[in-house]
Amino acid sequence: MVKNSIKVYARVKRERNWKSKSNYYITPKTEHEELIFDLAGEADPVLNKAHKYRKVDVFDVIAKPLINSVFNGFNGTIFAYGQTGSGKTYAITGSPDEYEDRGILPRTIEQIFQYVKTTTTQYSIYVSYLEIYNEVGYDLLNAKHRPTRLEELPRVALLEDANGEAHLRNLSILPVTNEQEAMRLLFLGDTNRTIAETPMNEYSSRSHCIFTIYVTVTSERCERIRRSKLHLVDLAGSERVHKSKISGITLKEAKHINLSLYYLEQVIIALSQTHRSHIPFRNSMMTYILRDSLSGNSLTAMLATLAITRKNIRETLTTCKFAQRVASICTEATINEEIDPQKEILFLRGEVDELRRQLSQLKGINTNEKLSEKQEENCKSTVRDYIKGCADEILADLGVEEMRFCLKLMRDNIIERDRKSNQPQQYSDNFNSALALKYNKMISEKDEEIGIL
C-alpha cells in the first residue's frame, strides 16, 4: 500500500494584455522560479506571502508519474478545479486550435499507446466518458445518433453493490487498440458535451466530465490480472451563483453545479479533519464516483486553475484555500491484482506434477534401474565433453542412475590414463636416478680430496 498526499498544482492563466488590464503579473525570480500575484512590483500581502512557485511542465510533472503508476496496477486521478474561464478545459483537453496546446488528456492517450508499443506485455485498454449535469449522469460515448440536446444521451445510473462499491450502469466502456481509436472517442465525447453560454465565459461548461482510461494486464500464465484506471476530471466552474449573473433555468443549474461542488468541498473538509469518521460521499453523484480518488485506492493530483485578474481575486483566493485543504488529504493506493482461482489451481497442479517427477527420479537411488543404451550413450558423450572442457557441468539434467554411470565412467577413465602413462613407476625411477647422480658426485669429490692429501 502506498500512502500519498494528494499532489496539488496551480496553473495561472495569462490574460491577454494582462499587464495593462490588471496589476497582477508574473515576475521571473530565478531561472526556475516565478513570483506571481506581484502588485506593481511589490509582493501582495494577502496572496503572495512567502509562497514560492516553481515553473513545471504540466504534463511531465502531473500526468507522467500517474501514467507509470497505472501501468503498475495503481489507480490514478487528475482533477482540474477553478472558476469558470480559468483554464480547466484548456488544461485537461487543451485548445482545439493549436496541436502544441493540446491538453493533458490527448497527451496521456499518446503516452499510453507509445508505452504499449515498446513493451511485449499485452495490455487491454478501454475508455469511457461520463458527463454529470444537474446530478444526472450521461454517457458521452454514445455514437448511435448525434444528440441535439443532452437529454437525448443515455442516462447513467449509479448503483452500489453489497461491498459498497459504486458501479455505473449504462456507461459505455469501449475497447481501444491504438491512439487514433482513443482520440476518435475523445472527439466524439467532446462533441456530445453540453456547452452553454454565460455572461462570464462564452463557451462555459456547467457540467463535470470524467474521461476514464482502463488498463488491464494478464500475467503470462493467465492466473493473475491487474486492472487499474486513470480518471481525468474537468469539473464545472467553482464560482459562486451571485457572480455568474444567471437566472431562470440556468440559476437552477448553477445551484446544482454549485451544490455538487459544495458537497465536494464538504467531503474535502471532512477528510482534512482527522477526527471525522463520517465522510459525506453519498451526497452527490460526483463525490460518490470520486470517492476512491479523494481518500481511497488512488494516486491523485489536483490542478487548481487561477485567473488572476483583479475582479477575480476573491475567486482565486477561494480556489487557493480549497487547494490548500486538498493538499492535506492522503490516499492509500494499492496494486489492483486479482488472482483467477481456476487458473491458479491449474498452475499449482502443474507444479505438483513436476515435483512428483523429480521425486520419482530421486527414488531411483534404491531401485538400481538399468539404463537404456541411449541413456548410456548420452552419459558417455557428456563425460567426454566434460573431460575435454566443452561442458561446464555434468549433472544438469541427469537422473540419479545416469549420474552414477557417469561417475563410473570418470573412474574408469582415470584408471585407464594412469595405466597408460605409468606415472607412479616413472616418478620413482626418476627419483632414484637423481639420488644416484647426487651420491656419485659426492664420492668423486671425496676421491679428489683424498688424492690431494
Ligand SMILES: Nc1ncnc2c1ncn2[C@@H]1O[C@H](COP(=O)(O)OP(=O)(O)OP(=O)(O)O)[C@@H](O)[C@H]1O
Ligand atoms: N493557460 C492558458 N493559456 C492560454 N489561454 C488559456 C489558458 N487557460 C485558458 N485559456 C483560454 O481561456 C478560455 C477559457 O478557458 P477554459 O474553457 O479552459 O476555462 P474553464 O475553466 O474550463 O471554464 P468552464 O468552467 O466554463 O469550463 C479559453 O478560450 C482558453 O483557450
